[in-house]
Amino acid sequence: MSPFESLSLLAVTEWARVFLLRDYNTRIVLCGTVLLGIAGGVIGALMLLRKRALVADVASHAALPGIGAAYLLMESYRPDSGRWVPGLLLGATISAALGLLFAQGMGRIRRIKEDAALAITLSLFFGVGIALLTWIQALPTGHAAGLSEFLFGKAAALLARDITSIAVAGGIAVGVVVLLRKEFCLLCFDSEYALASGWPVHGLDVLLTALVIMMTVVGMQSVGLLLIVALMVLPPTAARFWTDRFEPLLWLSGTIGGASAAGGVILSALVPKFAAGAVIVLSGSLLFALSFLFGTRRGVWWRYRGTAATQRQIALDDLLRACYEILEPYLHSPDALTEHPIAQSELLQKGRWSLARLQPLLRLAERSDLLRRDFQDRWRLTATGRRAAIQAARNHRLWELYLIHYADIPLVGADRSADAFEHSLRPEILEQLETMLETQSPRLTVPSNPHAPHDPKLSATATEVRP
Amino acid sequence: MNGPWSDWGLIDTWIVITAALAAMACALPGTFLLLRRESLMGDALSHATLPGIVLAFLALHALEDAGWLSASGFAAWRHPALFVGAAITGVLCGVLTEKLQRWGRMEPSAALGVVYTSFFALGLLLVRTSADQAHIDPGCVLYGNLEMVITDTIGRTGIPRAVAVNAAMLAINAVLLIVFYKELQLCTFDRDLARSLGIPADRIHLALIAITGATVVAAFDSVGSILVIAMLVAPPATAILLSDRLQSVLIGAVVVAAVTALGGHLAALAVPAVIEGVFRTTTTSSVSTAGMMAVVSGTLFLAAWCFSPRHGLLRQWYDRAHLRQRILSEDVLGVLYRLEELRPDVTPGADRASLAATLSVAPWRLWRALSRLTKRGWIEPGGQGVMLTDVGRTIARGLVRSHRLWESYLAKHFIVPDQRLHQLAEAAEHFVGPQVQQALAEELEQPLHDPHGSKIPPADHNTR
Numbered sequence: 001m002s003p004f005e006s007l008s009l010l011a012v013t014e015w016a017r018v019f020l021l022r023d024y025n026t027r028i029v030l031c032g033t034v035l036l037g038i039a040g041g042v043i044g045a046l047m048l049l050r051k052r053a054l055v056a057d058v059a060s061h062a063a064l065p066g067i068g069a070a071y072l073l074m075e076s077y078r079p080d081s082g083r084w085v086p087g088l089l090l091g092a093t094i095s096a097a098l099g100l101l102f103a104q105g106m107g108r109i110r111r112i113k114e115d116a117a118l119a120i121t122l123s124l125f126f127g128v129g130i131a132l133l134t135w136i137q138a139l140p141t142g143h144a145a146g147l148s149e150f151l152f153g154k155a156a157a158l159l160a161r162d163i164t165s166i167a168v169a170g171g172i173a174v175g176v177v178v179l180l181r182k183e184f185c186l187l188c189f190d191s192e193y194a195l196a197s198g199w200p201v202h203g204l205d206v207l208l209t210a211l212v213i214m215m216t217v218v219g220m221q222s223v224g225l226l227l228i229v230a231l232m233v234l235p236p237t238a239a240r241f242w243t244d245r246f247e248p249l250l251w252l253s254g255t256i257g258g259a260s261a262a263g264g265v266i267l268s269a270l271v272p273k274f275a276a277g278a279v280i281v282l283s284g285s286l287l288f289a290l291s292f293l294f295g296t297r298r299g300v301w302w303r304y305r306g307t308a309a310t311q312r313q314i315a316l317d318d319l320l321r322a323c324y325e326i327l328e329p330y331l332h333s334p335d336a337l338t339e340h341p342i343a344q345s346e347l348l349q350k351g352r353w354s355l356a357r358l359q360p361l362l363r364l365a366e367r368s369d370l371l372r373r374d375f376q377d378r379w380r381l382t383a384t385g386r387r388a389a390i391q392a393a394r395n396h397r398l399w400e401l402y403l404i405h406y407a408d409i410p411l412v413g414a415d416r417s418a419d420a421f422e423h424s425l426r427p428e429i430l431e432q433l434e435t436m437l438e439t440q441s442p443r444l445t446v447p448s449n450p451h452a453p454h455d456p457k458l459s460a461t462a463t464e465v466r467p
Numbered sequence: 468m469n470g471p472w473s474d475w476g477l478i479d480t481w482i483v484i485t486a487a488l489a490a491m492a493c494a495l496p497g498t499f500l501l502l503r504r505e506s507l508m509g510d511a512l513s514h515a516t517l518p519g520i521v522l523a524f525l526a527l528h529a530l531e532d533a534g535w536l537s538a539s540g541f542a543a544w545r546h547p548a549l550f551v552g553a554a555i556t557g558v559l560c561g562v563l564t565e566k567l568q569r570w571g572r573m574e575p576s577a578a579l580g581v582v583y584t585s586f587f588a589l590g591l592l593l594v595r596t597s598a599d600q601a602h603i604d605p606g607c608v609l610y611g612n613l614e615m616v617i618t619d620t621i622g623r624t625g626i627p628r629a630v631a632v633n634a635a636m637l638a639i640n641a642v643l644l645i646v647f648y649k650e651l652q653l654c655t656f657d658r659d660l661a662r663s664l665g666i667p668a669d670r671i672h673l674a675l676i677a678i679t680g681a682t683v684v685a686a687f688d689s690v691g692s693i694l695v696i697a698m699l700v701a702p703p704a705t706a707i708l709l710s711d712r713l714q715s716v717l718i719g720a721v722v723v724a725a726v727t728a729l730g731g732h733l734a735a736l737a738v739p740a741v742i743e744g745v746f747r748t749t750t751t752s753s754v755s756t757a758g759m760m761a762v763v764s765g766t767l768f769l770a771a772w773c774f775s776p777r778h779g780l781l782r783q784w785y786d787r788a789h790l791r792q793r794i795l796s797e798d799v800l801g802v803l804y805r806l807e808e809l810r811p812d813v814t815p816g817a818d819r820a821s822l823a824a825t826l827s828v829a830p831w832r833l834w835r836a837l838s839r840l841t842k843r844g845w846i847e848p849g850g851q852g853v854m855l856t857d858v859g860r861t862i863a864r865g866l867v868r869s870h871r872l873w874e875s876y877l878a879k880h881f882i883v884p885d886q887r888l889h890q891l892a893e894a895a896e897h898f899v900g901p902q903v904q905q906a907l908a909e910e911l912e913q914p915l916h917d918p919h920g921s922k923i924p925p926a927d928h929n930t931r
Contacts, residue, residue, distance in 0.1 A: 053577040054507060109708070111778055115576070116704050119506035120768060123697035127761020130693055134755040135739065152591065226514075227591075230584035237577050275595040281588035288581055292571055300570050 026269045029222075032163040033261040033280060036219045037231060039170035041257025042177050043211050044232030045239065045250045049188035050208065053237075054118060055100065057229035059209075059216045061122045062099025064129025064225060066091035067150055068136060075139075085162075085221075088150075092217045099125045100209055153224030153277035162221055169218040173211045177250065184208070185246045223277035231257060234284035241295025256291075260284035314423045315361055320370060320389035321396055322350050323381060337386045344377035395422045398433045481627050483732050485616045486760060488633035489686035490698040490724035495640045496679040497699035498720050501707065502655045507576060508561070508676065509699030511583035512683050513692040515560035516553035517590025523552025525597055546628070550684055557680025560586055561673065613690050613756045629689035636685040643678065644717070647671070652713055694757040698724060701764035708771040708778050723767055730767070731760025794897050795836045797866055798826055800845065801896075803855050804863035808922075816850025864924040869899035871917035871924075872907040878918040879911060888918060901926075 047053055070091025074081045081087075099121050106117040133147060177184065186194040187204045195201045212232070219228045235257035236249070243249050264280030293301045326346050330336040347358060362379065365371040370385035381389055399422045400415065493509075500508050527548050530536040536544065560582050567578040616627040644651070653661040654668045661668045679699070686695050706719030735756040773780045802825055807815050817825075823833045837853060840846045845859030855863060873892040877883050883891065899907070904926065908914070917923055 048574070048577055051574055051576070053574065053580050057510075057580065106772070109772060109778065111707055112704060113501075113504050113506075115504050116501050116506040116700055119510055119696065119700040120704055120765065122510060123693060123700060123761050124765030124768075126693050127697055127758045127765065129758075130691075131735075131738070131755050131758030131762060134758060227584060227588055229580060230588065233577060233580035233584060237573060237581050240573075241571065273596045275592060278588040278592040278595065281584055282592060285581070285585035285588065288585075292567070298572060303570075 023269070026265070028160055028163055029158050029269075029276065030262060030265045032158050032166045033222055033265050033276070034258045035163075035170040036166050036215070036222060037235070037257035037259070037261030037280070038254040039173045039257075040215055040219060040228075040231035041235035041239075041253040041255070042250050043173055043208075043215055044234075044257070045236035045253040046177065046184055046188060046208055047212060047232060048236040048240070049246075049249075050205075053233050054229065055209065056212050056216055056232040058103060058118045058122045059096040059100055059213050060220060060225040060228045061129075062102075062125035063092035063096040063217060063220065064150070065125055065132055066093070066095025066098075066129075067147060068129055068132030069095070071136060071147060072132070083147075088147075089165075089217050092150075092220065093213060095125065096213045096216060097210075100213070149224075150220050151224055151226060152275070153220070153222050153227065158222055166218050166222070169214050173215055174254070176207070176211060180204070180207075181247060181250070188246070223280055227277055227281050230281040230284055231261075234281070234288050235260065238284070238288040238291040238295075241291040241298050244297055256287050257284070260287050310423075312364065316365060316368065316370065316388075317392045317395075317423055318352060318419075319347070319361055319365055320381075320385060321392040322347055322352065323371075323379075323385075324389040324393040325350075327381075337389065338381050338383065341374045341378040341380050344379070392422075395430065398430065402433050479732060479736075481616055481630065482613055482756060483729050485627060485629045485633060485689050486613060486694075486731065486756065487725045487728035488630060488637055489690045489694075490702065490728050490760070491721045492633055492637040492640055492682050493686055493695060493698035494702040494720040494724040495637075495644055495717065496675060496682055498703040498706070498713075498717055499651060499655055499675055500679060501700060501703045502713075503672075505575075506700045507579055508564075509679065509683065510696045511564070511579045512557045512560060512676075512680050513687065513695050515583045515586035516557050516680070516684055516687065518586055518593055519552035519554070519556030519590075520549050521552075521590055521593040521597070522556075523548040525593070526552075546632075546688070549688065550681075553684040553687065554677075554681050556586060557684060558673075558677045561676035561680065565673070616689055632685050633689065636682050640678065640682060651675070690760075691755075691757045694760050697761035697764045698727070701761075701768050702727060705764075705768045705771040708768075708775040711777070723764075727760055727764045727767060730763040732756050734763055735759040792836060792839070795826070795828060795832060796840050797897055799833070799836055799840060800855070800859060800863035801866050801870070802826065803846065803853070804860065804867050807855065807860075808867075814850050816852055816854030818852030822852075865901070865904070866896055868924045868926065869904055870896040871921060872904055872911065872914075873899060874917045874919070875911050875914050875923070876907050885918065 044053070044056070047055060067088050068091075070088050071083070073091075074084060074087050102125075103117045103121040106112050106120065107114055112120075136147065183194075183199060183204055186199060187201060187208075191201050194204075215232070216225070216228050219231060223231060236253040238256050239249050239253040242252055260283040261280050263283035263286075265276055267283065268274040268276040268279045291299070293299055296302070323342055324337075326342050327336055327340055330340050333339075344358065344362070347353070347362075348355065353361065362371060365385070366373060369382055370388055371379045372382050374380050396419075497506075497509065500506055524545075527536065527541055527544060531538070531541050563582045564575075564578045567573050567581065568575055571578070573581075616629045619628045620626060650661070650666050650671055653664070653666060654671045658668050661671075683692075683695050683699070686698070690698075702723040703716065703720040705723045706716045710716050710719055735758075738759065771779070776782060799822060802822060803815075803817060806817055819830070819833060819837070822837075823830050826833065837846065840859070841848070841853075844856055845862060846853045847856050848854075870892045873895045874888045877888055877891060878885075908926065914923060
């Protein structure tokens with residue numbers, strides 16, 4: 001039975017059992033991972049702002065040799081005591097701290113940049129760890145099962161005492177951040193100013209790193225050391241798309257971390273074989289993806305919508321200007337702009353659009369009440385369309401004239417350059433252009449086309465169009 | 468057992484050759500990642516390929532179950548399919564990271580962290596949910612199975628498949644490097660210049676990531692992901708400490724990679740005996756060669772860090788000690804000169820104790836400085852203890868002249884309290900040579916006295 005079938009076959013009671021936390025085990029696991037998610041999110045936000053998002057990854061990888069060494073030490077001290085968890089965690093803490101110190105020391109070599117220092121530390125320590133682990137696996141006494149749990153996590157099998165340690169560590173981490181939030185804020189945004197005004201910047205950094213190591217080591221058991229970094233990277237990066245302020249970022253990041261942990265645990269309790277650690281991370285990824293797309297601060301969707309609206313406006317402007325140019329020869333009759341039909345083929349002749357692009361554009365113009373369909377493929381400007389067409393043509397011509405007169409752009413290039421600019425002309429710039437070009441006539445006046453063959457009647461005065 | 472060499476067999480040779488080829492193939496793109504400050508990309512790529520590998524495996528199984536693929540076909544397609552699957556996710560990871568950075572304006576390392584942890588989690592989930600359809604051990608992906616390379620050979624040639632794959636990858640990387648050397652170099656060191664010259668820097672960057680992904684995947688199957696990360700970073704970093712030129716860094720990285728492979732395997736053979744000795748266990752078990760190679764690469768890097776002739780710690784210490792020694796000697800000369808100047812009628816010179824007190828240095832340092840000065844013939848025993856020789860006096864006069872000229876210069880051009888002048892000049896006097904002296908003197912219109920009223924000694928044409 002695949003997990004998805006089992007998902008669909010689950011009875012309502014099963015869902016209720018999970019969601020109402022009737023299950024002692026689920027309750028325990030949920031508590032632990034949510035706490036971990038919150039604390040990881042808060043600490044991770046600080047690390048992200050300090051531009052050290054991946055330090056947690058190095059810390060967790062560097063913890064592995066400590067676990068192996070602690071196991072070997074305890075086994076040699078007294079056989080069968082090797083899987084005593086506090087001892088293993090102590091080993092992990094020490095070697096993670098050594099790893100970060102090593103990376104920091106390496107950062108003092110001018111040739112080795114920070115990323116390389118982190119990568120070298122990570123691979124070196126993890127290599128030692130794996131070598132130790134494979135060796136332990138081959139020992140008759142050593143069942144590495146207990147140790148490989150640290151690699152991939154065993155969120156579903158957390159015990160009450162694991163939860164206690166997570167709760168204590170998470171409480172300490174969040175408490176420290178709450179107490180020192182101003183100092184951390186200063187550290188993250190202007191560490192040099194903080195240093196200059198006498199704050200113990202180095203001490204704060206050490207404190208932050210210590211918190212990261214603590215969360216890494218404690219969290220290793222639930223999501224595994226390979227994925228613990230996700231709990232500190234995904235929530236803050238997701239939260240970053242919703243807010244630009246420091247404290248809301250911290251708390252939002254904590255919330256997202258807690259939510260993804262809860263989602264992951266519930267989902268893994270519902271679906272057999274869904275490993276909790278991976279699902280927690282994936283629900284974090286989902287929240288990240290949603291924030292990335294729809295976040296109110298920098299969400300891609302909103303920006304895309306803005307761009308799309310601008311592009312639509314530009315396309316419509318171009319279309320209306322083309323209509324105006326087509327109708328220009330008939331302007332001597334009073335209502336030519338609204339009465340004279342425009343054939344689709346005439347628009348195509350402009351060479352600006354293909355048929356496939358022109359048709360949706362025409363429909364868009366019809367929807368926006370700028371054009372109306374006469375019959376088949378003949379169109380007429382509406383009253384609004386007429387005004388907009390005059391405006392578009394006028395913007396274009398004004399800008400073109402300006403370019404020709406003042407920017408020494410040859411006649412041939414003026415049309416193209418004007419195309420690029422005319423859409424972003426704001427009213428005050430237009431006004432200035434008018435003054436410069438001394439077209440004193442009222443607003444709805446279109447200067448004559450500079451490209452048109454010289455026609456004294458048209459170029460002598462600007463074409464007057466009654467509003 | 469007497470050392471790892473005693474039971475060296477054909478299998479060991481193949482292991483070393485496989486590992487060396489994989490490491491050398493990784494070192495080439497790794498050098499560019501390092502120079503571009505994207506070393507963590509290797510780590511990310513190696514994690515991110517997991518879902519690709521699993522999906523390819525599952526797809527093959529699905530084909531087999533549907534009856535479209537025979538068992539032998541499965542075996543034949545297994546490697547290419549895994550390769551393609553991993554390469555696709557690797558490139559996807561690179562592209563996504565780039566897009567997140569650009570569209571979401573995220574910091575590079577954060578974008579990387581988001582993408583590869585998500586990919587890896589997806590891979591783990593796939594492994595767990597499909598465990599009964601396909602037996603994939605995530606541990607195997609981590610450690611690799613270098614020890615098993617010999618079991619999978621091409622036809623009857625006896626050459627392990629992993630050797631052929633990694634050799635091909637090395638050849639591809641080398642050829643690409645030679646063909647696009649100029650472009651790569653330019654894009655790495657001056658991206659803007661490259662762009663303005665019309666080189667598609669962005670596309671070259673993506674190509675580099677794709678090639679890294681392919682190399683990682685090729686090496687993956689045989690040596691595991693940790694080793695891949697280590698080999699992408701450590702050999703280039705070692706080489707970069709030893710050389711300043713791109714060509715020699717590349718060659719050095721390849722050589723270091725090969726040495727690492729050999730050393731790693733030897734260590735893997737030798738270490739169990741050592742650990743058994745330490746922990747007094749008696750089993751004969753082995754450690755992972757891949758893990759030990761990572762350790763050896765780290766050790767080589769540490770060695771380069773310490774002993775590099777240009778950037779090594781030892782060299783830095785030596786240079787610093789040398790400078791400190793020179794400054795101390797010059798200070799001794801300065802003190803002796805000032806004593807002579809202050810009390811021309813008294814017996815010249817000074818004894819060791821008062822010198823040590825004046826300069827506040829440890830007696831042994833002073834002793835070394837004095838013996839060095841005596842050897843050079845700048846001071847001699849006599850007077851109240853030691854006194855300047857004629858040569859020494861000339862040099863000391865130059866130093867004092869530098870000191871006082873500098874004081875005058877500072878006093879003229881900067882607002883410095885008088886007490887601070889001496890301190891500043893004390894630091895600067897060691898670095899003001901005859902030419903600067905002349906320039907200072909001209910600027911100050913050949914002054915005779917410094918701001919404290921002491922006489923500035925006249926220039927001497929053969930100072931130092």
